[in-house]
Amino acid sequence: SQTIHQWPATLVQPVGSPLSLECTVEGTSNPNLYWYRQAAGRGLQLLFYSVGIGQISSEVPQNLSASRPQDRQFILSSKKLLLSDSGFYLCAWSPGEYEQYFGPGTRLTVT
Amino acid sequence: GIQVEQSPPDLILQEGANSTLRCNFSDSVNNLQWFHQNPWGQLINLFYIPSGTKQNGRLSATTVATERYSLLYISSSQTTDSGVYFCAVELGRGSTLGRLYFGRGTQLTVWP
Numbered sequence: 292s293q294t295i296h297q298w299p300a301t302l303v304q305p306v307g308s309p310l311s312l313e314c315t316v317e318g319t320s321n322p323n324l325y326w327y328r329q330a331a332g333r334g335l336q337l338l339f340y341s342v343g344i345g346q347i348s349s350e351v352p353q354n355l356s357a358s359r360p361q362d363r364q365f366i367l368s369s370k371k372l373l374l375s376d377s378g379f380y381l382c383a384w385s386p387g388e389y390e391q392y393f394g395p396g397t398r399l400t401v402t
Numbered sequence: 403g404i405q406v407e408q409s410p411p412d413l414i415l416q417e418g419a420n421s422t423l424r425c426n427f428s429d430s431v432n433n434l435q436w437f438h439q440n441p442w443g444q445l446i447n448l449f450y451i452p453s454g455t456k457q458n459g460r461l462s463a464t465t466v467a468t469e470r471y472s473l474l475y476i477s478s479s480q481t482t483d484s485g486v487y488f489c490a491v492e493l494g495r496g497s498t499l500g501r502l503y504f505g506r507g508t509q510l511t512v513w514p
Contacts, residue, residue, distance in 0.1 A: 323500050329443075333486055333507040340501060350501070379443055385500045390435050390450035391490075396443045 293318035297382050297394040304401055310355075310369040312397050314382030317363065322384040324365040325391065326357055329379040341365060377401045404429045408489055408505035415479050415512050423474040423508045425489030433492040434465050435502065436474050440485050448474070448487075479512045486510070 294317045304310060316322050326338040337350045339357035347357050354373050358366045365382055382394040405428040415421055425434070436448040449456050449463040451472065456463055460479075465472040476483055486509050490502040 325500075325502075333488075333509070335488070335490075335504040337501055337503075381443075381445065383502075387500065389500075390433065390447060391500060391502055392447060393437075393445040398443070 293384070293392070295382060295384055295392060295394040297380075297397050299397060300395065301398045302400070304372050304399065306374055306401055307371045310367070310372050310376070310399070312367040312380055312382075312399075314365040314367075314394055315363055316384045319363070319384070319386065321362060322386060324359065325383040325385075326365065326367050327381045327383065327393075329381065329396075331378070335381065339367070372401045374401050404431075404491065404493055404503050406489060406491055406503050406505040408487075408508050410508060411506065412509045413511070415510070417479060417481060417512055417514050419479050419512075420475070420477045421479060421510070423476070423487055423489075423510075425472040425474070425491075425505055427470050427472075427489075427491050429470075429493060431467065431470075431491040431493060433500075433502075434467075434472050435490045436463055436472070437488040437490065438483075438485050439488060439507070445488070476510075479510075481512050481514055484510055484512050 324341045327335045329335045341359045380397045383391045385391040407426045409424045433452045438446045451463045451465045453467045460477045462475045486507040488507045490504045
């Protein structure tokens, strides 16, 4: 069966510091991968998606970037965090044009 | 972009009551999913239901794609049903690569 991992689970970082969040998927190959952010309140916003190694598309211009160095690894990064980057970051995968499955999330607080 | 509207935004129930959550969307969709976000933030897949009706225990869902809405029914609610329920859709045209657009959710609170 497929599983999706995210780490760290929680993170507190000062403004201006770098960021690296990691997501890995097990039990499948060539998945579509997604990064979402859930800010205070309830809405989820798609940040990045990837259909293959090195293929990244951005939905919203921002202070963040994403990379996919391996088939089942997706990384979310920032060179300098802003206060507005605080939120709950969720990684998801799908086998293609079907349902998406979400990881446990990383709660980021920028101070 | 596509608009996804969920109602009601908040719902408070006594344990054992039934409820109906609604999701309206503004464009043709390929896929529609219902999720439950638990208190720890995990999004739990409830239904993948681009059309038709499905049931899973006390939960069932119906999507009428031609009329652009979906309903989630919760019967005999339990305190463990508390949390936020999300509807998410994928556009029905072009190469959307599975991008999901989420509604703002319904916050359900079930009291014992």
